[in-house]
Amino acid sequence: MKSKLVLLATLVLSIAFAHGQSFEGEIVYSNHFTSKMKNFTDEQLEAMIGSKQEYLIKGGSYKSFLNGQSITMQLYDYKTNRIYNRKPKSDTLYWFDASTNTDEVVSFEIKKNAEKILGNQCDAIIMKTKTGTTTIFYSSRYKVDSKVYENHHYSNWAFYVGKAKALPLKTIIETNNFRMESTATEIKPLELGSDYFNIDAKTPIKKS
Numbered sequence: 737m738k739s740k741l742v743l744l745a746t747l748v749l750s751i752a753f754a755h756g757q758s759f760e761g762e763i764v765y766s767n768h769f770t771s772k773m774k775n776f777t778d779e780q781l782e783a784m785i786g787s788k789q790e791y792l793i794k795g796g797s798y799k800s801f802l803n804g805q806s807i808t809m810q811l812y813d814y815k816t817n818r819i820y821n822r823k824p825k826s827d828t829l830y831w832f833d834a835s836t837n838t839d840e841v842v843s844f845e846i847k848k849n850a851e852k853i854l855g856n857q858c859d860a861i862i863m864k865t866k867t868g869t870t871t872i873f874y875s876s877r878y879k880v881d882s883k884v885y886e887n888h889h890y891s892n893w894a895f896y897v898g899k900a901k902a903l904p905l906k907t908i909i910e911t912n913n914f915r916m917e918s919t920a921t922e923i924k925p926l927e928l929g930s931d932y933f934n935i936d937a938k939t940p941i942k943k944s
Contacts, residue, residue: 760795764921765921785806792928794928806823835887837892839867858873
């Protein structure tokens with residue numbers, strides 16, 4: 737069970753993001769969970785994964801912070817196509833290849849003007865996979881360069897940005913085990929230095 741929840745935390749961090757007109761800065765998300773698992777409550781699921789996500793992006797690199805008990809930080813390095821995770825009370829970064837994807841999209845549809853989020857009229861892409869359905873609401877106001885993520889297949893990120901070319905403002909994941917809803921509460925354009933996404937040479941690194 738715990739390993740499945742760690743995988744879910746990794747997925748939430750991934751899903752849930754410059755050059756040119758692409759957005760550079762921070763998006764803060766509020767996460768809410770509904771558990772469909774016996775003997776595992778909504779509150780336990782939220783405590784494990786985290787109720788808040790802070791997501792910072794510049795070009796092809798992104799970094800996320802969660803207040804959960806599973807993964808507290810995730811970093812994507814587009815140069816190596818690696819995703820690094822940090823667990824609570826640990827300095828070690830555990831990485832895996834972002835080209836890995838075991839739950840590919842089998843069908844999708846796009847709905848125009850599906851919802852307004854933080855004053856932004858959003859379209860929605862509904863992606864059905866082998867294990868469930870992911871719906872992502874996005875606005876073209878917050879663009880992302882899909883080319884730098886062409887090999888980021890984990891959590892179907894390359895597929896999503898290839899279609900939307902924008903960052904998620906709301907994500908709904910529905911599976912047999914849970915329902916997660918992650919909604920943007922703040923959007924902050926920022927100038928982030930390139931070294932913000934660098935990994936200190938003294939940081940212990942291990943393959944997951």
